[in-house]
Amino acid sequence: xxxxxxxxxxxxVHQADHFDATHIxxxxxxxxxxxxxGSLCAILDISALTSPQAKDSQGLALQMVRIYASRIENAxxxxxxxxxxxxxxxxxxxxxxxxxxxxxxLDAGGRIVGHNRRAQQMLEAELGVAPGGAALLGxxxxxxxxxxxxxxxxxxxxxxxxxxxxxxxxxxxxxxxSVMPPALRWQRARDNAGRATPLQAPLAALCGGDAALQQQxxxxxxxxDSPINLLINGETGSGKEYLAKALHQxxxxxxxxxxxxxxxxxxxxxxxxxxxxxxxxxxxxxxxRPKRGLIQEADGGTxxxxxxxxxxxxxxxxxxxxxxxxxxxxxxxxxxxxxxLRVISATHHPLxxxxxxxxxxxxxxxxxxxxxxMLPPLRERTDLDWLIGKMLDGGGKPATMSLSPAARAxxxxxxxxxxxxxxRNALEYARAVCDDGHIEVEDLPEGIGEGTAQQxxxxxxxSVPPGSAAVEAACAPALPAAGFDPHxxxxxxxxxxxxxxxxxxxxxxxxxxxxxxxxxxxxxGIASPNQRDAAH
Numbered sequence: 001x002x003x004x005x006x007x008x009x010x011x012x013v014h015q016a017d018h019f020d021a022t023h024i025x026x027x028x029x030x031x032x033x034x035x036x037x038g039s040l041c042a043i044l045d046i047s048a049l050t051s052p053q054a055k056d057s058q059g060l061a062l063q064m065v066r067i068y069a070s071r072i073e074n075a076x077x078x079x080x081x082x083x084x085x086x087x088x089x090x091x092x093x094x095x096x097x098x099x100x101x102x103x104x105x106l107d108a109g110g111r112i113v114g115h116n117r118r119a120q121q122m123l124e125a126e127l128g129v130a131p132g133g134a135a136l137l138g139x140x141x142x143x144x145x146x147x148x149x150x151x152x153x154x155x156x157x158x159x160x161x162x163x164x165x166x167x168x169x170x171x172x173x174x175x176x177x178s179v180m181p182p183a184l185r186w187q188r189a190r191d192n193a194g195r196a197t198p199l200q201a202p203l204a205a206l207c208g209g210d211a212a213l214q215q216q217x218x219x220x221x222x223x224x225d226s227p228i229n230l231l232i233n234g235e236t237g238s239g240k241e242y243l244a245k246a247l248h249q250x251x252x253x254x255x256x257x258x259x260x261x262x263x264x265x266x267x268x269x270x271x272x273x274x275x276x277x278x279x280x281x282x283x284x285x286x287x288x289r290p291k292r293g294l295i296q297e298a299d300g301g302t303x304x305x306x307x308x309x310x311x312x313x314x315x316x317x318x319x320x321x322x323x324x325x326x327x328x329x330x331x332x333x334x335x336x337x338x339x340x341l342r343v344i345s346a347t348h349h350p351l352x353x354x355x356x357x358x359x360x361x362x363x364x365x366x367x368x369x370x371x372x373x374m375l376p377p378l379r380e381r382t383d384l385d386w387l388i389g390k391m392l393d394g395g396g397k398p399a400t401m402s403l404s405p406a407a408r409a410x411x412x413x414x415x416x417x418x419x420x421x422x423x424r425n426a427l428e429y430a431r432a433v434c435d436d437g438h439i440e441v442e443d444l445p446e447g448i449g450e451g452t453a454q455q456x457x458x459x460x461x462x463s464v465p466p467g468s469a470a471v472e473a474a475c476a477p478a479l480p481a482a483g484f485d486p487h488x489x490x491x492x493x494x495x496x497x498x499x500x501x502x503x504x505x506x507x508x509x510x511x512x513x514x515x516x517x518x519x520x521x522x523x524x525g526i527a528s529p530n531q532r533d534a535a536h
Contacts, residue, residue, distance in 0.1 A: 004030035014055040027051040031065035036114030081105035086180040093161040096176040108226040110149040155179045200250035208386025224251040232346040234375030237421030240346035248302040256301025264310035279332035309349035378416040410449030501528040
C-alpha cells in the first residue's frame with residue numbers, strides 16, 4: 001500500500017520485493033483511488049500471507065484491483081456530482097452507457113468541475129499539459145470538444161449510441177458520449193437554521209403545494225441559468241407560458257426581452273418573415289422597410305416557442321441553424337446576424353412520436369430537448385383551492401369574492417379539460433354574473449362539475465380513431481362513466497359541440513386564432529356538420 005501511495009500506480013509487491021525480512025512471505029497487490037479533482041484519496045489492496053508461486057501468479061489480483069478501483073472511483077464520482085451535468089465517454093459506442101471509460105462533470109456554465117482518473121490522463125495527453133488535473137478544472141466544454149454546449153441534448157441516452165459521436169477539439173479523436181442531466185432534488189435545500197430555502201419568487205408563485213409540480217419547479221430552479229435549451233410538455237392550458245416567463249424572470253437574462261411566439265397561431269405564409277425578419281422588397285408584399293424578426297427581438301433575452309410541434313417542417317431546418325450557429329439570416333439578406341438568446345420551447349404533442357412519423361426533424365428535437373419539464377394537468381393537481389383563491393384575488397389585493405361550499409364542490413368535481421385557461425374563464429364568468437361578490441352554483445358556467453355525462457362523452461370519443469364521421473357518431477350519446485380519467489383528447493372538440501360548431505366563438509373562448517383552430521381540426525380529422533352537409 002505504501003508503494004502504491006508513493007507512485008500513484010497499481011502494482012504488486014511480491015515476497016522478496018519487500019525490504020523488511022519479516023514481510024517476505026507476503027504478496028500484496030494494490031491500486032490507488034482518485035477523487036474527481038485528481039487527488040489520491042485511498043488504496044484498494046489484496047494481500048495474502050503466503051504465496052508458493054512466482055510473482056506472475058498475481059496477474060489476476062492486479063487486474064481485479066484495477067477494475068474495482070475504477071468502479072469505486074466512478075461510483076463516488078456520480079454520487080459527488082449528481083447535481084452537475086455528467087458526461088460519460090467511451091471509444092466504443094456499445095459500452096458508453098453501461099461501462100464508460102471517461103467521466104466529466106460540468107457546472108451550469110459548461111465548465112469542468114470534476115473528472116475521473118482516466119479522463120484526466122486522456123485530456124492531459126490531448127492538451128499536452130503537466131499531469132495533476134488542476135489545469136483541467138474550470139476549462140469550458142467547448143475548448144475540449146468539437147461541439148457547442150447547447151448541443152448536449154442530442155447526446156441523451158434515448159438516442160442510439162452509435163449516433164452520439166463526438167470529436168476531441170485538438171486531435172479529432174472520435175469518442176461516444178452519453179449525457180446525464182442534474183438529478184432532481186427531492187427536498188428543498190436548507191439554510192443554516194434548518195429552514196426550507198424557498199424557490200426563486202417567480203417560480204414559487206406558480207405552485208400552491210402540489211408535490212408533482214413542486215418537484216418540477218425545483219428541477220427548473222437549477223436550470224434557470226444553464227445554456228441548455230428547455231422543452232416544456234403539458235396539456236393545452238396547463239401553464240407552459242407561465243413557466244417559461246418565470247424561468248426568464250428568475251434567470252440572469254431577466255433584464256433582457258422575453259419574446260413569445262405561438263408557432264400554431266401565425267399563418268404559414270407569414271411565419272418565416274415573422275421569425276426571421278426580412279429586407280425591403282425581398283418578397284411580394286414585404287414592403288419598402290426592413291423588419292426585424294422575433295428571433296432578433298429576443299437577442300439578449302429568452303425566445304419562447306409555444307406549440308413548437310406545429311411549426312412547418314420546411315422552417316425547422318432554419319430554426320436548427322439559429323440554434324446550432326447562434327445566428328439568424330433574414331429573408332433576402334446575404335449575411336447572418338449573430339444572436340445571443342435562451343430558447344425555451346413548449347408543446348402538448350409527444351414530439352418523439354412526431355419525429356417517428358416524419359413530421360418533426362430529429363436533429364431539431366434533440367437540440368430543443370436539452371432538458372424536459374413536465375407540467376401536470378389541472379385535474380391531477382392538489383392545490384386547486386389555492387389556484388381558485390389566487391384567480392379570484394383582485395390584482396394581488398385581499399380577495400373580495402367569496403365562494404359557496406356547493407360551488408367549490410362543483411369546481412372540484414370538474415375534470416378541467418382546458419386546464420388553467422378553462423378555470424380562469426369559469427371564474428371570470430362567475431365573477432361577472434354573481435351578486436354581491438358571492439359565487440353560487442348557478443353562477444358557474446353551464447357544465448362545470450356536471451361531470452358524469454361529460455366524462456362518458458369523452459370516454460367514447462377517446463376510444464375511436466380520429467375522423468370526423470367516427471367522432472360525430474361516437475359523441476352523439478352521453479354514456480355514464482363516473483370516475484373516468486379521460487384520455488388527453490383536445491378540448492377544442494368539446495367546445496365545438498357545446499357551441500354548435502360556431503368556430504369564431506370557440507376560437508375566442510379558448511384564446512386562439514381561427515387559423516389555429518382550423519389547423520387543429522384538420523390534424524385530428526374533425527369536420528363540422530355544415531362542411532359534411534355541403535359535401536353531400
